[in-house]
Amino acid sequence: MSRTVLQVQGVTKRFGGLVAVRDMSFDVTEHQVMGIIGPNGSGKSTMINMISGLFAPSEGSIRLNGADLAGLPAHKTARLGVGRTFQLVxxxxxxxxxxxxxxxxxxxxxxxxxxxxxxxxxxxxxxxxxxxxxxxxxxxxxxxxxxxxxxxxxxxxxxAVLLLDEWLAGLNPTELATGIDLVRSLRDEGRTIILVEHVMDAIRSLCDRCVVMSSGAKIAQGTPAEVLSDPGVIRAYLGEDEDA
Amino acid sequence: MSGQEFLKALPWVALLIAAVFVPFVAGPYWLSMATTMAMFVVLATSWALFSGPTHYISLATAAFFGVGTFVTGLGFQTLPFWMLPLIAAGLGGILAALVGMVTLRLSGVYFVIFTLGLAELVRQVVTWVQNQTGQRGMYVLTSITERDIYWMLLGLAALVYLAGWLIGRSKLGFALRIIGNDETVARHVGIDTALAKVALFTIPGMAAAAVGAMLAPRYIYIEPSTAFAPLLSFQVVIMALLGGTGRLWGPLAGVIPFTLLWEFITRQAPNQTLLLLGVVFLLIVYVLPGGFVGLWARIRRRFHQGGGA
Amino acid sequence: MFILITGLLLGGTYALIALGLNLQYGVARIMNLANGELLVAGGFAAFWAYTAAQVSPVAALVLVAPIAFVLNWLIYRIMLQPLVSRAKSRGALEVDSILATFGMSFALVGIMTALFGGGYFNYAYLAQPVDIFGSSYGQNRLVAFVLAAIIGLGLWLWLSYTRAGLRLRALAVNPSSARLVGIDTRAASALAFGLGGAVTAVGGALISMFFTLDASVGILFTMKALIIVIMGGVGDIRGTIVAAMILGICETAVARLIDPGLTLAAAYVLFLGVLLFRPQGLFGKKPT
Structure with a gap:
């Protein structure tokens, strides 16, 4: 059984009256790729930004190898072992x-x-x-x-943990294939990665496990195959059916 | 230091040695001019060490300078003169660190305004204290000559250049270049941006206060309104920017022509000095962004492209 | 009581000046450090109208406002818009606009000194005192306050209830979205800049009725206006007015109780407090 590197527990983020992330909890295991997916505006980027120290969570804890990151400024999380890329390069x-x-x-x-x-x-x-x-x-x-x-x-x-915030977004099909191979090779050399992504192919082929977010909350968790067939997840992506 | 670096430094060392001998050949007028230039070289170069990489425009020079002159004014009778610039530098550094801690985590506009008002704030407080104690100005009567002042300033200038050269090669210098490019990235690669900026801001603070302490004997009589004159801050900014902040030699290239021009205008049309200041500011923004350093880089690039094609 | 009322009267004019700067900074995103010089120019115009042509400063406003508007509009179009277009980032624009407006500020001081000389100027208009609550106040201060209040109210109504005002407010909140909904941001910025300049110049004309000005005093007003804007919050009209009143009262109190030479120091202590404890402005929401 592998070790847990990053542990997110009960994290909530409010901007004024708006709740961007609500009571999120998940674990990231060493040498794994964890995907955070969900429709636009579901709070994925906010979640990532709290891990990297751009925002402080309103509630909850984020532990990296035992050290609490919640509320630390970015330069401290970086020194503790959080590396990241940005949604806009x-x-x-x-x-x-x-x-x-x-x-x-x-x-x-x-x-x-x-x-x-x-x-x-x-x-x-x-x-x-x-x-x-x-x-x-x-x-x-x-x-x-x-x-x-x-x-x-x-x-x-x-x-210790690498955050890729839509790193594959905006690539053309050839580049995308190259990009996926590159991220996979990083996983193969034993890196621990959190991937915020829209590209479904990438999620299927790269992620060991996924967390699905919708309206700031976690609605599903599991392997990509499990979560992508979950009716709740499909509803979140495609909108409510009339009979739902 | 590698051999190549030594060769690069050689002309500068030669220039410094040449500058040491200026008082032996120059008459009183040109010695006074050289002293003024040495003063502005220290002020503008140390200013650029901070403002060049961070893009924060500091107008606090006059405040630090004024503090320095007062250190000399209050201490020259009781302490040996060589201690005064050191004490002034210490105080200037502390003042700079305090100002930096308050303002440097905020946007650049706040910093400009705060530093602009700082000299005025200190001046008003000092004037008030003097009024309370029944003092007016202070006479600084020493045996220090213009020559001595010039040499002291020259030594200080050499120190500032050395500091700039060392910082440029240090982690701090690299951190500041990153901060100047993108502060968010800087934080995310692990740089404590506030600490780096505050640390660097103490350098112009110390240098300007030391300059003030060294120059006090030149004024003979010091009072708050001349010691904290805000014009000094603007002169320093303009000389540094005219020369360009991208290179260590940039401010020097701005100080020499501007001091001569300023001298010329104050003699020919003393009422138009502010107009001159304004016009040069606008000139830098619209015609000469990056100052002479920027111009030099453009010329070199064009030359290289022309040569390559 | 005397301090309170004098402070409020002074604060009224300060509010107007700061509103002008806030329009320029909040909407057009240019920190105009030549603001104080335009104020002095407005004061000069009123002075000149009164002493040379016997026109009352109140009537002179009718002339000062449109001239200042056109002048500022042109400054934005000719001098500042190129900087906005070439700026690679908000930071680069900030540095450029600080330097450019400082340049204008010094150039204006130089020009005004050449035109009017370096001396102080003031004139006696409505200098008779009136009694309120047993203390007497200059009529001119009262008139200036009332006019400042009327103009401020007018500005607020215009911003709140007209289409053009709505455009400016949209631009203040989010420039890129404003562009998406079809607002010509250049035109709107120029309008805001011109309007802000006009308001400031009018404030200068009002202040000249009871305050002795000289060509180089502008920078002092720029600093005060900036302190008010930062204290009240960028783009926040209510905050600006409250902050202006606080500054007016604080300055008056320090001048009366301690020493008139410490007014700017008092303003700075206020500023320092704001920077330390509420850098987002008096009513700004703290980002959590």
């Missing part, structure tokens, strides 16, 4: 590609500096398949390459 435009990745290796969970950090960054860029584009300025990278650089930056701190 955020690269550092005035830095080189390599420096963008080094940024992830210097201040975070595992830290290196100087030549070691640069070497590490180059290896990771190779690992995510950036290859020849390594010397280009950030502004002239293709879309998928910007996503690669961001992924390498998140990996550079060797995070």
């Amino acid at each position: 955020r690269l550092l435009p005035e830095l080189s590609v390599v420096e963008n990745v080094v940024a992830g290796a210097v201040f975070g969970h595992r830290r290196t500096w100087g030549r070691t950090a640069e070497l590490h960054a180059r290896q990771l860029l190779d690992r995510v398949g950036l290859g020849g584009a390594i010397g280009l300025p950030v502004s002239s990278l293709t879309y998928i390459d910007t996503k690669r650089v961001e992924l390498a930056r998140a990996l550079a701190g060797d995070p």
